[in-house]
Amino acid sequence: MKLNRRVFVGTGMAAATTLSAPMVHAASHGKPKVVVVGGGAGGATAARYIAKDSQGEIDVTLVEPSRSYYTCFFSNLYIGGFRELDSIEHSYGTLASEYGINVVHDWATGVDRDAKTVSLAGGASVPYDRLVLSPGIDFVEGSVDGWDLSAQNAMPHAYKGGSQTELLKAQVEAMPEGGTYVMVAPPNPYRCPPGPYERISMVAHVLKASNPTAKIIIADPKQNFSKQGLFEEGWQKYYSGMITRIGPDFGGGNVTVDPAAMTVDIDGEVIQADVVNVIPAQKAGMICDAAGLTEGNWAPVSGHTMQSRMDDNIHILGDSTNQGDMPKSGFSANSQAKVAAMAVRGALTDSRVFPAKFSNTCWSLIDTNDGVKVGATYEATDEKIAKVDGFVSQTGEDAALRQATYEESIGWYEGITSDMFG
Amino acid sequence: MTNTFGIFASVLGGAGLVLGLAYGLMSRDYRDQEVAALTDRLSQMESSRAALAAKADQAAEFEARLGDLEQALAAARDEAEAARQAAADAEIAAKERIAEPVAEDVTPANLDFGDPARGAEVFAQCQSCHQVGQGAEDRIGPHLNGIFGRRAGAHDGFNYSDDMEMMGADGLTWNRDTLDAYLENPKALVSRTRMNFAGLKDAEDRADILAYLRQFSASPQDIPEAAPTAQVPEVELAPEVLEIVGDTDYGEYLSSECKTCHQQDGSDQGIPAITQWPTEDFVVAMHAYKQEIRPHPVMQMMANRLSDEEIAALAAYFAQLE
Numbered sequence: 199m200k201l202n203r204r205v206f207v208g209t210g211m212a213a214a215t216t217l218s219a220p221m222v223h224a225a226s227h228g229k230p231k232v233v234v235v236g237g238g239a240g241g242a243t244a245a246r247y248i249a250k251d252s253q254g255e256i257d258v259t260l261v262e263p264s265r266s267y268y269t270c271f272f273s274n275l276y277i278g279g280f281r282e283l284d285s286i287e288h289s290y291g292t293l294a295s296e297y298g299i300n301v302v303h304d305w306a307t308g309v310d311r312d313a314k315t316v317s318l319a320g321g322a323s324v325p326y327d328r329l330v331l332s333p334g335i336d337f338v339e340g341s342v343d344g345w346d347l348s349a350q351n352a353m354p355h356a357y358k359g360g361s362q363t364e365l366l367k368a369q370v371e372a373m374p375e376g377g378t379y380v381m382v383a384p385p386n387p388y389r390c391p392p393g394p395y396e397r398i399s400m401v402a403h404v405l406k407a408s409n410p411t412a413k414i415i416i417a418d419p420k421q422n423f424s425k426q427g428l429f430e431e432g433w434q435k436y437y438s439g440m441i442t443r444i445g446p447d448f449g450g451g452n453v454t455v456d457p458a459a460m461t462v463d464i465d466g467e468v469i470q471a472d473v474v475n476v477i478p479a480q481k482a483g484m485i486c487d488a489a490g491l492t493e494g495n496w497a498p499v500s501g502h503t504m505q506s507r508m509d510d511n512i513h514i515l516g517d518s519t520n521q522g523d524m525p526k527s528g529f530s531a532n533s534q535a536k537v538a539a540m541a542v543r544g545a546l547t548d549s550r551v552f553p554a555k556f557s558n559t560c561w562s563l564i565d566t567n568d569g570v571k572v573g574a575t576y577e578a579t580d581e582k583i584a585k586v587d588g589f590v591s592q593t594g595e596d597a598a599l600r601q602a603t604y605e606e607s608i609g610w611y612e613g614i615t616s617d618m619f620g
Numbered sequence: 621m622t623n624t625f626g627i628f629a630s631v632l633g634g635a636g637l638v639l640g641l642a643y644g645l646m647s648r649d650y651r652d653q654e655v656a657a658l659t660d661r662l663s664q665m666e667s668s669r670a671a672l673a674a675k676a677d678q679a680a681e682f683e684a685r686l687g688d689l690e691q692a693l694a695a696a697r698d699e700a701e702a703a704r705q706a707a708a709d710a711e712i713a714a715k716e717r718i719a720e721p722v723a724e725d726v727t728p729a730n731l732d733f734g735d736p737a738r739g740a741e742v743f744a745q746c747q748s749c750h751q752v753g754q755g756a757e758d759r760i761g762p763h764l765n766g767i768f769g770r771r772a773g774a775h776d777g778f779n780y781s782d783d784m785e786m787m788g789a790d791g792l793t794w795n796r797d798t799l800d801a802y803l804e805n806p807k808a809l810v811s812r813t814r815m816n817f818a819g820l821k822d823a824e825d826r827a828d829i830l831a832y833l834r835q836f837s838a839s840p841q842d843i844p845e846a847a848p849t850a851q852v853p854e855v856e857l858a859p860e861v862l863e864i865v866g867d868t869d870y871g872e873y874l875s876s877e878c879k880t881c882h883q884q885d886g887s888d889q890g891i892p893a894i895t896q897w898p899t900e901d902f903v904v905a906m907h908a909y910k911q912e913i914r915p916h917p918v919m920q921m922m923a924n925r926l927s928d929e930e931i932a933a934l935a936a937y938f939a940q941l942e
Binding site for chain 1: 677681869870872873874876877879880881882883884885887888889890891917918920921922924925
């Protein structure tokens, strides 16, 4: 029953004809239903835009286990003492009260793609006409020898916001004088490419003030990393002699940890550590796998609409996706959510559809008032989301520009969080 | 094996051989049932514990919300008090100015004022938002003819922030001292002003600008014939580019990208507000980024891939945003 075929303006034309959808499904009994799984930068934004722009024409349900959302972005600034924890905590109250979104605090455990229902850990089954999955990341089991989730209290990852971040901050502050902090950095691709290195900067900032003889060691399986020149310049300038990075050529990818003994074996050399921050290899949030939407570790999507390559009724956003050139970041997820929201509305109501545009900018703080950024714009091709143009902060920039960049990041945080949560 | 284990367990537990044998002889099924029953009870206990935890969470949430509300109330009170104080200070300052001889107030040689010629140069950075002189009109900011002696937020036809209007209603009037304070740090004087300007830290710069601006205030007929704001336009745009009528629906979609940083309600903190600008100023600004005349790398990148129609659509959308 195809009531309406929708075409994209301009570049989306070719793909659109294969992706158009029935206007309202018979099973819907009235209003079309959208279920969004995951209330982070992708999911909260998608839910808000679909609800806001459809003006009540679409029923939106947001499934998110946590009542409080702690952003991963700016959690490093909390570790560094530049933000209070409650300044990165957000609730879903406004999405429910002002946008009429049905916020369900539960775990989505599975998807019946034929019946078009999502099953929840609490036992409920929620029907959808379109499903949006934005579950973020999970960790690849066995990616760091000796580490699994049961070791996350002894050796925190702090790569999902909230209690893990608090734990890592407390451990850094409790380090003995002259103690050792080891980070096991993740292999590509992973959430927030500059994140581990901004974290190193923030830990060094704390230790420089309270524990200046402490040491920081990074075991890194990657040859290069995001904003490398900028970070290394800053580390030399502010934290000279404190930070040692062991790259793959020196065995940085050959790591075994022992959470009971608090030791890290890097290519045969055993280090006794006081804090071990293990950031494992990553994969799509498990619901993607449970729904049969992954290929390898990630869920492939079409850039025109963020639809799963395996199911036109499901859109996938953010860190979980394999989409092409965009980095896994909150900014990217927020950008992708708006394209998906437009496509979902176009498919379920008669709203206009425009060509997909994406952008991303990642700010990082190296030390007080020394901010840097990297960003790019993207467009959808039939193969992938492809980079159009980009920029990155330069080494040797003056202090006023770096301070302006940092202040801009604070403005961005206010902007994106009100864009997500209303 | 089972027997041995049973005996061993009974000795260890001190429960006696008979019990041990009986335990040892229990069929595997029976024990499985027991394990299943225990597992059931465990999961029941776990779910009731989860329910209790959820209730505790809820209670904590209510408490937190109450705390937030109390904090917000206290903050609002503080803010109102600060605003009252600022208004009172402004009033005192205004009265002090009025008390001074009028002649001193309008004489360019007044020592409180700097060099108007240099002030004209310093004013260049204000011109993307403010016009002054013959034919000056309201743009992103209000025109500044007659600013001295004007009550804050009271110039007809310009859409001021609520805070600016409130300060004006409370008695803030622009004079040498209040303008100096505002230019030094706009948000310190009017906390949610729409003027996106970090402030002029150099006192001499401020004195020079004020000397320049006062030329257009003392008596309107003294405004020079040739508009001093006349300048080379920031970008040369063909008339047909400026005449494009923006598609606000398309602008709304495109704007979702802007709103990751620029806030919809027009508040700004580190990133400027872009709502309610005259469409021509919006179009000129975006083309200035696109042509890399304005330096910001993020904005250059964003503007670079927008067509003339898309820029017009964004300008039309943001202009009408409340």
